[in-house]
Amino acid sequence: MCADTAWTARAAGHSVLGLISPEQVAAAGQDPITARAYRHLYLSALRYDFRCRTLQAFVEQLPSRVGASLDCYSRALYAFALLGQSRHESLALVDEVLAEAGDHAKTRHVLLHGLWLGQDLDRGAERLLALSSGPPFDNGRDPIALFRMAGALRRLGRYDEGLTAIDRALDLLPPGDLTVHADLVRERSLISATRDLHQRPQARTGGTAT
Incomplete structure (x- = not known):
């Protein structure tokens, strides 16, 4: 739902990136459901704008306890950021996300997007x-x-x-x-x-x- 919302907002000229700040996303962490929704909205908006370095930096600055417990979709978005930069270490993360996601189409679309964007990845x-x-x-x-x-x-x-x-x-x-x-x-x-x-x-x- 958050991915579709972020896409629709962007297409309408009201990108999520202009509506919520990274500080707001990070501050939403007390309630796990709200935190996940904010994170999916924000990271999806970064994905659609191909802001791979910003997406990577945001995830990597999360507190260690949050980063260690990221949901599968958030990890897919992080993998997208690495794939989009043709970072070869991203491929192991792709395999991990695929093993967890199964046939979940939205998660697999994120990985497809990253593989499509990363032109210099091994195979x-x-x-x-x-x-x-x-x-x-x-x-x-x-x-x-x-x-x-x-x-x-x-x-x-x-x-x-x-x-x-x-x-x-x-x-x-x-x-x-x-x-x-x-x-x-x-x-x-x-x-x-x-x-x-x-x-x-x-x-x-x-x-x-x-």
Whole structure:
């Protein structure tokens, strides 16, 4: 619920980051339910703005007792911050979060987002493809998972498969979500351009590739 709220507020021009401060989030710690809600709202807003370093710094400055007892979704958001910076130690944290989260779609979407953003991770594209095509996304009905899958396939050089995935994502995306639609269209254009670049015969002059 908090992730959707943070996204909707951002899309409406009322980002959570302009409504609550990190000090307010930290001060909400006396009631665990309120603290978790504030934390999910704030960290989700940082995620949507790609403020990976700020998200990482906030989690790491939490009191040790709070940091040690973070819920699974908060740990996924912390993993996103590390993944987005291509920090290789994030991959072990991803495995830990996945083991705890099971097939929880929202948590897995956070990890997908981080793997998609981190371009220099060891076997990052392979990991992204495996996660985007596994449970609960293996029914091929989640447009965002298909969007992430298309990006992974592009990075792996599997352009035709990537186009198939992104076209299916465009078909499944609910009408009216203009921001996400634009992201999907950009991915499709990128896949097409990259495919054309790699498939174009090399121009030759005097027998030498140019």
